[in-house]
Amino acid sequence: MNPSLILVFMVGLIFIFIRMRSRRRPPVAKPRPPMQIQGKMVQTYLHPRIGSACLADSELQFGPGFRRKESPELPHDPYCRCAIVPFNFTSSEVFNGALRRLVKIDSSIPGLPLEPARLLISRLKILAGKPLPASESAFLEACELKSFPDAYQAQIQTFLRERYAHEQHPPPVNTEEKAEPLAPSPSVTDSGS
Numbered sequence: 001m002n003p004s005l006i007l008v009f010m011v012g013l014i015f016i017f018i019r020m021r022s023r024r025r026p027p028v029a030k031p032r033p034p035m036q037i038q039g040k041m042v043q044t045y046l047h048p049r050i051g052s053a054c055l056a057d058s059e060l061q062f063g064p065g066f067r068r069k070e071s072p073e074l075p076h077d078p079y080c081r082c083a084i085v086p087f088n089f090t091s092s093e094v095f096n097g098a099l100r101r102l103v104k105i106d107s108s109i110p111g112l113p114l115e116p117a118r119l120l121i122s123r124l125k126i127l128a129g130k131p132l133p134a135s136e137s138a139f140l141e142a143c144e145l146k147s148f149p150d151a152y153q154a155q156i157q158t159f160l161r162e163r164y165a166h167e168q169h170p171p172p173v174n175t176e177e178k179a180e181p182l183a184p185s186p187s188v189t190d191s192g193s
């Protein structure tokens, strides 16, 4: 037999052998560690003297994996009661709503659910950029008081009246003096949760 033919035959055999081996053993897939999403979220405390910066930063997420990297400087103003809450979730936890569940808006209105609290914040945000309505009733109308759940309308009305009174006499800008601390509402600590 021609030696070069034997060589070709041998090389062919080796080639087939290697192919079969590589097929039999699929590459072992290393389990990938779940992707972590780390960041922080601003939780605003909603009260009648809340400032526009607190309103704007409510639910703000920031951190290494977010568009915004830096924390806002707290307190936003002398009335600010915002808190920064760190979180660390896997991507699948985020997919399943972990960030949505982290959203919390405590408020001076006892037990106010998240959705009306959000609505109130968005109304106050819109109004913050406009001249103050001439009367309290015009202010209540601009806040669309009637669109809030019946169960909370009386409390939201009280809230908005206080808000209006506060907006009529805004605190002086650039003062070193600290505003008097908010008196803790007796109903904030109970029944809210």
Ligand SMILES: [Zn+2]
Pocket (backbone or CB within 6 Å): 053, 054, 075, 076, 077, 080, 081, 082
């Ligand atoms: Zn704040």
